[in-house]
Amino acid sequence: MFKSQAKYIRSLAQQKNRKEHNAYIAEGEKLAREWLESSAAVKMIAGLDSWINAHKSLTDRHPHAEIITVSASELEGISTLKTPNEVLLVVEMPEKNTPLPENEWCIALDTVQDPGNLGTIIRIADWFGIRHVICSPGCADAFSPKVIQSAMGGHLRVQVHITDLPDFVLSTDMPVIAATLSGENVYQMPPFDAGVLLIGNESKGLAPGLVELATHTVMIPRRGGAESLNAAVSAGILCALLMPGL
Amino acid sequence: MFKSQAKYIRSLAQQKNRKEHNAYIAEGEKLAREWLESSAAVKMIAGLDSWINAHKSLTDRHPHAEIITVSASELEGISTLKTPNEVLLVVEMPEKNTPLPENEWCIALDTVQDPGNLGTIIRIADWFGIRHVICSPGCADAFSPKVIQSAMGGHLRVQVHITDLPDFVLSTDMPVIAATLSGENVYQMPPFDAGVLLIGNESKGLAPGLVELATHTVMIPRRGGAESLNAAVSAGILCALLMPGL
Numbered sequence: 001m002f003k004s005q006a007k008y009i010r011s012l013a014q015q016k017n018r019k020e021h022n023a024y025i026a027e028g029e030k031l032a033r034e035w036l037e038s039s040a041a042v043k044m045i046a047g048l049d050s051w052i053n054a055h056k057s058l059t060d061r062h063p064h065a066e067i068i069t070v071s072a073s074e075l076e077g078i079s080t081l082k083t084p085n086e087v088l089l090v091v092e093m094p095e096k097n098t099p100l101p102e103n104e105w106c107i108a109l110d111t112v113q114d115p116g117n118l119g120t121i122i123r124i125a126d127w128f129g130i131r132h133v134i135c136s137p138g139c140a141d142a143f144s145p146k147v148i149q150s151a152m153g154g155h156l157r158v159q160v161h162i163t164d165l166p167d168f169v170l171s172t173d174m175p176v177i178a179a180t181l182s183g184e185n186v187y188q189m190p191p192f193d194a195g196v197l198l199i200g201n202e203s204k205g206l207a208p209g210l211v212e213l214a215t216h217t218v219m220i221p222r223r224g225g226a227e228s229l230n231a232a233v234s235a236g237i238l239c240a241l242l243m244p245g246l
Numbered sequence: 247m248f249k250s251q252a253k254y255i256r257s258l259a260q261q262k263n264r265k266e267h268n269a270y271i272a273e274g275e276k277l278a279r280e281w282l283e284s285s286a287a288v289k290m291i292a293g294l295d296s297w298i299n300a301h302k303s304l305t306d307r308h309p310h311a312e313i314i315t316v317s318a319s320e321l322e323g324i325s326t327l328k329t330p331n332e333v334l335l336v337v338e339m340p341e342k343n344t345p346l347p348e349n350e351w352c353i354a355l356d357t358v359q360d361p362g363n364l365g366t367i368i369r370i371a372d373w374f375g376i377r378h379v380i381c382s383p384g385c386a387d388a389f390s391p392k393v394i395q396s397a398m399g400g401h402l403r404v405q406v407h408i409t410d411l412p413d414f415v416l417s418t419d420m421p422v423i424a425a426t427l428s429g430e431n432v433y434q435m436p437p438f439d440a441g442v443l444l445i446g447n448e449s450k451g452l453a454p455g456l457v458e459l460a461t462h463t464v465m466i467p468r469r470g471g472a473e474s475l476n477a478a479v480s481a482g483i484l485c486a487l488l489m490p491g492l
Contacts, residue, residue, distance in 0.1 A: 116362060120476050120479060123472055123475065123476060123479075124472075124475065124476075124479060125470070126470045126471055126472035127468055127469070127470050127474075128468075128469050128470055129468075129469035130470065152472065152473065152474075153471070153472065153473070154472060156471075157470060157471040187491040220373075220486065222373055222374075222375075223373070223374050223375030223489075224371070224372045224373050224374055224375030224376065224403060225372055225375075225399070225402070225403040226370075226372035226373040226398065226399065226400060226403075227398065228373075229369065229370065229373050229482065230366050230396075230478070230482075232476070232478075233369075233370060233478060233479055233482035234482075236475065236479035236480075236482055236483050237482050237483055237486040240483040240487060241486060241487075
């Protein structure tokens, strides 16, 4: 691979460069397969010789992608993983400014800053068939390598919006359900056909101003000694209890 | 602080040294407060001068603990955190070989290898008042700094056992409920007053032999495209749905 290619790919580990180049990285055998089977706009496929040779039918689906054969040490040089895994893709960012959801479930995040939590929440949305995750501008960048890894392909099916949460909450007609430590007992709430689940920052929770704008508050009853639950775990439990059961 | 103290504390970042010295690290303002308010056997308190001076009533509760005043750079040298935070404790490991649970909820983990997941599951147990987490020998070490951090004090209230899971499952009289992708729909199961929730490895799930020993299998119905849920998120959702509601 050319030095300029390696430099470009390495630069995408940083948010400002992802923004400038409108591209992000999806890495490893498992994710590469998901991305190549999707209609995502793959720009580069950097893989070991063995991987490239074994996956011609997958790479053929992306005739506009540049295919770069790399050695194991070259892959290590461009990888964001501790243990690089056969192949790395550079993918064009999805379209921005798409319409915000109406009449369907979505999850809105106020300053969720841990990339692992953000990715896990996108994965939860994906599992529950929720097509929109709405991030306040203070959230972690949803296209960082760590978020892409923890969402396990969720980015291909879940749209991530970045927008002012108070504006969104004020403009929607849906129930807005704020997760707080002192809300209504989730076991005593009926399921909602659609709604906005508001999840707050890992240590500070939701901004009080945002809670005031919500139509409901909700809490998961505590039986033990923990002060709180992890943000992603709360989001998962609340989706399981507030969406209509199957 | 003495060089020998720094060397000893630094060594506890590694499992073999924690085992040899029967001690682990709990770090940062928030965790230190929880630990010092508990009856845990704190052996050393290494804190900034300002922290030590402001927390005399807390440190007085542990007359046998060695108090070490450290500079910010000394704290950085012994800390396992990216951003060291005022104080670090060395704590004696809790008693081992305590009795396994009977007639109460517990979570059993088969080769859960991500320290963040293990810690988050201990935090979930703590939230739901589950007093026992049982780890197969292949799980991440429950007393690594990363697990301690993500459990947020859960270690003070949740006992972690390491034991052969097939042996435990065969010996218990409780329902054993294996989380799998093809189990019974959790929404159609009645809550259990007591039981063993079996959670598997992040990529391979539960060992098939272990699933066969379970009295029940359970799954969270999928509505979207994700292949699976994160292990800790699954554990949280299953606790919320399988324990009697509040």
